[in-house]
Amino acid sequence: MSLPAQIEIDLRPPKIAIIGSGIIGATIAHRLSKSDMEITLFEKDARPNGASVRNFGLIWISGRRGGEELRLALESRKIWSEVSSEIPGISFSENGSLTLLTSEAEIDLANEAINSDPSNSRRLAVITPNEVESKYKVTLVSSVKAAIECELDAVVDPNHAVIAILEDLSKTPNVTVRSSTQVASIAERIVKTVHGDHEEFDVVIVATGTAGIELISPYGLPENIGISTTSLAMASTHAATFSLAPTIADSDSLRYYPFFQPFVSKHLSDQDPLPLRHGAQLLARQLTDGTIILGDSHYYDQPTRFKVDIEIVDHFRAKLGSLLNADIPSLESVWTGSYTRTLDPIRPYVAHPVADGILYVTAAGGMGMTLSWAIADEVKSWIQARPRQ
Ligand SMILES: Cc1cc2nc3c(=O)[nH]c(=O)nc-3n(C[C@H](O)[C@H](O)[C@H](O)COP(=O)(O)OP(=O)(O)OC[C@H]3O[C@@H](n4cnc5c(N)ncnc54)[C@H](O)[C@@H]3O)c2cc1C
Known part of the structure; x- marks a missing residue:
C-alpha cells in the first residue's frame, strides 16, 4: 500500500515589511495589525519627517473628483472617525x-x-x-x-496624527517599529538595512513618499505610471x-x-x-x-x-x-x-507591484492624509488575495 504524498502546509504567520512610517505606511501597518500577520515597519529617521508631519491635516471631501477619488475619500473619512475613539491622539474633528x-x-x-x-x-x-x-x-x-x-470636511492634528498611530502600534505584539533604520535594498523580498542586517519577508510594501526611490529603481515603473x-x-x-x-x-x-x-x-x-x-x-x-x-x-x-x-x-x-x-x-x-x-486622472494614487511580493504605494498627492485609511484597506486586500509562496 502506498501512502499519500505529504502536503506541507505553511502555518507560520505571513511576514510583512513596510518601508516608511509616514501616514501611508503607518495606516497600512495599523490595518494589518488586526490580522494574524507579523509586521515590521522600517523608518529611516528617528520619527517620520516627510509630508505626513508637514501638512494641514485636512480630511477634505468638498473638492474631490467624482468616482474613485471621492469614493476613497468618503470611505477613509469614515475610518478616521471610527479610529478616533481608539487612537484619541489623532484629534479628529468634524469641523466643516x-x-x-x-x-x-x-x-x-x-x-x-x-x-x-x-x-x-x-x-x-x-x-x-x-x-x-x-x-x-x-x-x-x-x-x-x-x-x-x-x-463633511474634517481635520486631524497634522503634526501628531501619524505619531499617535505609531504609538498605538508600538503596543501591538505583532508589530515591530524599527526607527532610525534606513532600508538600503529590497531584492527578492530580502530587506537589507544600512546597518548591514537583512531579513526575508513574504511581502514588502514600499511607502517611502518622495524618498526611497533607489529601492524601486532596479525594477523601474511602466511608462503608463506617471x-x-x-x-x-x-x-x-x-x-x-x-x-x-x-x-x-x-x-x-x-x-x-x-x-x-x-x-x-x-x-x-x-x-x-x-x-x-x-x-x-x-x-x-x-x-x-x-x-x-x-x-x-x-x-x-x-x-x-x-x-x-x-x-x-x-x-x-x-x-x-x-x-x-x-x-x-x-x-x-x-x-x-x-x-x-x-498623473492618472482616474486612480488617485499608485499601488504598483514592482516585483513578486513587492508593492510600491505612493503618489496620493495632496490627498494622502484624507485617503490613507482607504488606501490601507486596499493594500490589505491585495496582500490577503496573494497566494502563500
Ligand atoms: C505642505 C503639505 C500640505 C498637505 N496637506 C494635506 C492635507 O491637508 N490633507 C491631505 O489629505 N493631504 C495633505 N498633504 C498630502 C499628504 O501629506 C501626503 O500625501 C502624505 O503625507 C504622504 O504620505 P506618505 O506616507 O506617502 O509619505 P511621507 O509622509 O513622506 O512618508 C514617507 C516616510 O518614508 C520614510 N523613508 C523614506 N525612505 C526610506 C527608507 N529607505 N527606509 C526607511 N524609511 C524611509 C521617510 O523618512 C518618511 O517618514 C499635504 C502635503 C504637504 C507637503
Whole structure:
C-alpha cells in the first residue's frame, strides 16, 4: 500500500515589511495589525519627517473628483472617525469648511458645480453670511457674499496624527517599529538595512513618499505610471485670541480642486498675479493651541524646493485678515513639504507591484492624509488575495 504524498502546509504567520512610517505606511501597518500577520515597519529617521508631519491635516471631501477619488475619500473619512475613539491622539474633528465667495460669478460657479451632482455626496451647500455667523460664529466682511459649506470636511492634528498611530502600534505584539533604520535594498523580498542586517519577508510594501526611490529603481515603473513631485510652502501664526472652528478657503481654491475646476473658465477671469505665481489658494485652520496654519502654494517643477517666499505667506495672512476682518497674529514659523502625485486622472494614487511580493504605494498627492485609511484597506486586500509562496 502506498501512502499519500505529504502536503506541507505553511502555518507560520505571513511576514510583512513596510518601508516608511509616514501616514501611508503607518495606516497600512495599523490595518494589518488586526490580522494574524507579523509586521515590521522600517523608518529611516528617528520619527517620520516627510509630508505626513508637514501638512494641514485636512480630511477634505468638498473638492474631490467624482468616482474613485471621492469614493476613497468618503470611505477613509469614515475610518478616521471610527479610529478616533481608539487612537484619541489623532484629534479628529468634524469641523466643516467654508469656501468664501466674493462675487456673483463665484456663486454661480458653486451652484453649477453642486447641481452637477444630484446625489450631493459631498454634502455641499451655498449659505449666506448670516447663516455662517449663526452656525459657525464667524463674522465675515461685507465683500463676502456667500460661502460653500461642506459639513463633511474634517481635520486631524497634522503634526501628531501619524505619531499617535505609531504609538498605538508600538503596543501591538505583532508589530515591530524599527526607527532610525534606513532600508538600503529590497531584492527578492530580502530587506537589507544600512546597518548591514537583512531579513526575508513574504511581502514588502514600499511607502517611502518622495524618498526611497533607489529601492524601486532596479525594477523601474511602466511608462503608463506617471508620478511627479510637488513642493508646497506653509506657515503658522502665533496663537490667536479668537477661535476659528471651521477650515477657511478662499475662492482661489475653486481653481485647484477637481470638482470645481471644469466650471472655472466659464465663470472666473484670470487669477491675480501673486497667487498665480505661486500656484496658491488660501487655506486656513486653527489648531487646538490657537495657532493658525496658513497655506498653500504649489511648485510643480521644483521637487526639492526649500525656499519659502515671504510675499506668498504675507498674502495668506493678509487675505485671511481681510475676509474675517480680524487681526491675524504674526507668523511664528514657515516650512516646506513635498509629495508625490499620480498623473492618472482616474486612480488617485499608485499601488504598483514592482516585483513578486513587492508593492510600491505612493503618489496620493495632496490627498494622502484624507485617503490613507482607504488606501490601507486596499493594500490589505491585495496582500490577503496573494497566494502563500
Ligand atoms: C505642505 C503639505 C500640505 C498637505 N496637506 C494635506 C492635507 O491637508 N490633507 C491631505 O489629505 N493631504 C495633505 N498633504 C498630502 C499628504 O501629506 C501626503 O500625501 C502624505 O503625507 C504622504 O504620505 P506618505 O506616507 O506617502 O509619505 P511621507 O509622509 O513622506 O512618508 C514617507 C516616510 O518614508 C520614510 N523613508 C523614506 N525612505 C526610506 C527608507 N529607505 N527606509 C526607511 N524609511 C524611509 C521617510 O523618512 C518618511 O517618514 C499635504 C502635503 C504637504 C507637503
